Amino acid sequence: MVLANGMRKSIGDGKATRVWEDPWVMFDRPSLLLAPIHNSTNVEKVCDLMHESGDYWDEGRLRECFDEDICQRILCTMMDTWSQFDMGLDIDTEAISKFWKRLWKLQMLSSIYHALIDCPEIQIMWVMANYDYSSRMYHANVLEWMAVETKSWRDEQLCKVAMAMYFVWERRNAKKFSNEVIKAEKLWSKVERIMDEYQAANLIDLNNIVMLPNLEWEKPEYPYVKLNVDASTRREGGGCLGGLVRDATGCCLGAFMGHNRALEDVMLLEATALKKGLELALRIG
Template structure:
C-alpha cells in the first residue's frame, strides 16, 4: 500500500479527528468533547484530564501532528494571539520568535493593524519584531472585509487538512518534494557520479519526468542553503510550488509556449484562444492583468483597460514590498483592477488573466481556508457591485500589454496610473494587439 511507517500514518488519521474539533465547532461530536474535556478553553490547549476515554487519549497523541501544519488565517486579527498562536507564513513553526516584552503576552494580531484596519502599522511592526519577521508579516494580505480569523492547514493549497499531507510532512522534505511533483523519486541503482545518475534517469524515466526530478533537486538544495546561510525555513509545500513555477516557465518555453523570455513583450507566441489580444463584446470593457514577483525586490501588478474598439482607456501598475507566491500576486492584480474599475464607474467588464488557478478559483466559488481563498472571497465581494463580469483565462500572448506593465516598467513602490498614454515599454505590445484585431 505504500506506507513505510504505520504509526505515523495512524497519527495522521487521528489528526483528521483533531482537525474536525477545531474546524467544526457546532457539530454534536465537537460540542460533546468540548463540554467533557475543554469547556473553558480551546482544543490546542486542552489537557488529558481526569479519567479520559481511549478516544480522547489517542486524539491528544495526534495533536503534535496538527501543530506542525496548523496556521491562523488573519481576518480582523482579534482571535489570534501574537505570541501564543502560529500565524506567520513561510515559517517552519509559524510562531513569532521576536522576544515578547513584559505585559505583551495577551496582545492580539489585530492590534498590529493601522486605524483603517486593512494595512499593517509600520511603527508597531518596527517596534515589536525582528527585521526578517517584519517582512514575513507584511506578506500577509489583509482583507478589507475584515472577516473573523480561522485556522487553516498550511501544507495544502486549499488550507484543508489531509491525511496524506500530514503523513508526508513527517516523512521528510525530500519525499514531500518528489510526491508533490508527481515523480517516484531518484531511480534505484548504483551510479559512480552525478552525471551517470542523470543519464540513467533520463533513459529510464524519460525527458519530462527527469526535468521534474532535476528541478526538485535544485529546489530542495536551494531550501537547504537558505536554512544554513540565511536561517530561513519554509514549509515543504512552498518548495514544491517554487519547483512547479520553474517547471512551468522553463518546460513551457521549451515546448513552444514562450520560445524566448528575452523577446519583446509584443512578439508572437502561441495562445490558448488565438494569437494576440481580442476585443471584448459590445458594451463591455476588457481588463487584462498580470503580476511579476522578483526575489529581493517585491511584487508588481500590471493592469490595462480597453474598450470594445480596442482603445486604451487607462493603465495601472502597483509596486509592493511583499514577495508573494505567483498565484497570490495574480489574485491581488485582479482585485486591484476591480477596485479601479469600480472607482471609475464601469459596470460591464471582461477580466482576463494568464493564471488558470486564479480564474478557476473565481469561477468555482469554492469555500476554502487558505490566504489565497480569502483573496478570492474579496474578489467575489468586489465583483458583486458590477452589473456583469466575465472571467477568462488566456495565454500570455493575449495579455502582452499587462505583462509589459508588470515586468518591463521601472519597479516603483506605490500606484502609477496612466490616463493619457501608456509608458514606452508597452509600445511593441500595443502595436501587436492592434495588428491582431
C-alpha cells in the first residue's frame, strides 16, 4: 500500500497544525515530536517555523528547536499552499472560508469513522481492549485504517475489532431509534464473551454430542432434589435472577428471586443466581 509508509498530516498554512501535538513530520510511522521541557522559542503552531510570507521554512528557527535530522525532514516537506498549485483560478479565500463553515454546520449524519471509531463516548471501549488499536487515531477513515494496519494483525485481533464496531453501531441505533442508552464500558466485555463462545463452539466434537430427546423438566431421583436458576439483564441497567428447588415428586421446596443493580454481565448474574440457589438448597437441607 502506498499509504502504509511515510504518512503525515497535511499542514496547509501551518496555522491549524500543532508542532508538538500533531504527527506532521514525515517518519515511517506517524510520530509526535519530543517537546522541550522549557519552550523558550515560543513555538506552538507549524506556521511559527515559517517565514511571514508562508512560502518557505525559517531555517534559523528550525535549528533552534530541532536536531539536524528533524530539520532535514522538515525542509523536505512541501509547503501545502495555493501558490504551489496555480490552476489559473481567481480564488476568493473569504468565500472558501464561508463555504466550509456552512458545510460544517449542515444537519447531516455523523461520518462512519466518527460513529465507529472517533466518537468520544466510545473511547473507553478502545482503552479496555486487550489489543492495541491506538493506530486508529492516525487515519482519516475506517477503510484506510483497515487497509494499512490489519496486514500485521492476527486473525483474532481483526475479528474482535469487527465485532466491536458492530456493537458500537448497534449501540448507536439503539440510542437513535429506541432512545435506549447502552453503556460504552459494557461493549468490550461483550466482544470477549462472544469470542469465547465462538472459540468454545469450534472445539466441540459434533460427532460426540448427545441430543436430548426433549427440553422438559426431569424429576430428580429420590432422595435428591433439583435446583434450577436463571438470570437476565435489564434494559434500565442491572439484572434480575431467580431459582427454585424441587423434590422427586415435583413439589417446590423453596424459591428465591431478586434484582442486582451492580451486575450487568449475564454470566456474572447467572453465577450469582447459582450461588444463591446453592445457599437456599443448604438451608432447606
